[in-house]
Amino acid sequence: MKADYIIAEIGSTTTLVTAFDFSGELPHVLAQGKGYTTVLEGDVTIGLKQAIDDIERQIEEKLTWDRMIATSSAAGGLKMTVHGLVHDMTVKAAREAALGAGGIIKMVTSGKMRASDIRRIKKIQPNLIMIAGGTDHGERDTALFNAELIREADLDIPVIYCGNVANQEEIREIFEGKELYVVDNVYPRIDELNVEPARDVIQNAFENNIIKAPGMDKIRDMVDGAIMPTPGAVMQATKMLYEMIGDVIVLDVGGATTDLHSVTEGGADIADILVNPEPKAKRTVEGDLGLFVNSKNVIDLLAERDLEGLTKEYVTEHIRAIPESDEERECSEILCKKAVELAVARHAGYVKRLFVGKNSFVAYGKDLSKVQYIVGTGGALTRLPHGREILEGIKYRGEDISMLPREDAKIKIDTMYIMACAGVLSLEDEEAARKLLEFSIH
Known part of the structure; x- marks a missing residue:
């Protein structure tokens, strides 16, 4: 054949x-x-x-x-460390770029690094080190200081620089003879993110270096x-889905983690009160929410209403890597529902009322209120009997301001479990990848 x-x-x-x-x-x-x-x-x-x-x-x-x-x-996947200037600005932007490319963030620092940070990097042995910091033509010293410290450590780990454009020439001099990727600043101006160029370079660096693992x-x-990090391939497929059907979130509940990918700009009403900018394409990884490896974490978080008349002890006894009996599937679904609920709550932003005047609000985080489609992928949501019902449960049905998906969002399932396949295929044949998504997701 x-x-x-x-x-x-x-x-x-x-x-x-x-x-x-x-x-x-x-x-x-x-x-x-x-x-x-x-x-x-x-x-x-x-x-x-x-x-x-x-x-x-x-x-x-x-x-x-x-x-x-x-x-x-x-x-170990695509292990990365991220080093920027201000935690809520350049560090956040660099972290968003790394996560969206499929990176597993093992360490984050803000400001000037110390010798203890270098020791941690040596212990982690990441696949890539990302240096950011400073808006374009703004603060320069921190990124250069960190670059010098990393160079002196002679780590033999590829470096991606995505900070102040004014530093690029000096960065190239510092890492001369080493594997270095220089890319546009992820935070070029205050309140502006530019993460996609860095994501593309991270993918190239991963493909160049995975053969050394x-x-x-x-x-x-x-x-x-082509070879891609699996989470990066799912994000690539999610971005294609956005182009095909509109604002979308994709949930992947696994044995060890729960990933949520969203591609949406949100609503204008939220954008007007947003404190910090958010990327259009965002990925969060909940490393404590898994149905097998991390099942104990999820079970500990279950409230009485989540247990549907069962006990935590009963659920614990019936958790399997691949549930086969009705009892095992029921218990896995209880954990899956909780993992989905918590992952969405952590990914989505929130609105806070200010007591300085009537109807004064500020917003923090990612706005999912304009999401048109909620898609389930991964083993749990595509194979458990009630995946669609679990996804229905994350919709917001109240009348207050909320950044959660609304009641009119439609539920779809990646029935063939091929989103990662479609993502990597798109690098070579985008038309075939789109056909694959159309065929599987309904």
């Missing part, structure tokens, strides 16, 4: 490979196979071959393909096309 593309999603524990045929009017999934991710064995291609062998057992013939592309969260060094023996 011949596939146009096979797309691998290399997770921390499982490698999923999907074979696609795009020759017809509609995309066709030929087969999907699974294997264990074999980074710890020192060679990720072992798991890739296992997943392809699984496909060949299903189709009972040899599988061939024109091109193989991949997303990966294995080998332990266990990933042989990935190019099989993957001859």
Whole structure:
């Protein structure tokens, strides 16, 4: 059997490979196979071959393909540290750029770094270091100080500079001979974010360096096309969805984390009272909200009303990585509903009344009130029986000012669980990626 593309999603524990045929009017999934991710064995291609062998057992013939592309969260994913000037300004902007590209933020500093910060970076061993700081032609010294400190540490870690444009020449001199990416300032002017150029560069840096990660060094023996961080691929797909259907949020509830991607500018009424700017495309990662690895965290957060007559002890006893019985699915859904509720509450902003005059308000955070579509992806929301009902529960049905999605937002499910596939595919064939999204999301 011949596939146009096979797309691998290399997770921390499982490698999923999907074979696609795009020759017809509609995309066709030929087969999907699974294997264990074999980074710890020192060679990720072992798991890739296992997943392809699984496909060949299903189709009972040899599988061939024109091109193989991949997303990966294995080998720790895209670990980054972020270093800026003011926490609520340049640091926040750099962090938004990193998260939107699929980064896992392991450390954030504001102001001038110290020797203890360098020691932490050495311990973390990130894939990328991001230096920001200063609006264009504004404060210069902090970013240069931090760059010198990082250079003197001789860390052999790629650096992305996305701060004050006036520093670019000196930054290049400081890191001469080292792997350096210089990009437009993420915070060029007060109250203005410019995160997309940095996100594109982070993707390029990831693809250049993923082959150096332990266990990933042989990935190019099989993957001859694009490689993206899995969360970055989902964000890419979310941005495509925005172009196709309008303002959208995408929720992905996993075993360890819950990710929320939103692409919306919000409403003009909120923008007028917003204290700090927010990116149009935003991603948040709730590292404590997972249905298996972090299930205890979610269970601890359950209130009596969440338990639907059950006990926390009962729920704990019936949590499985892949729920199979009705009781296990019921308990997973209780956790999934809570994870979704908390992830949306943390991602969305809030409005605060000021007691300085009648009808005085200020807004903080991301405005989701103009979202037209709420999409569920990932194993839990696409495979549990009541994924749509869980997503219905996040809508705001009151009359007060709120930054939550409204009652008229429509619910859709990524029925084939292919958003990450579509995201990485869009780098090579955007038309095929759009067809894939249209086919799966309804």
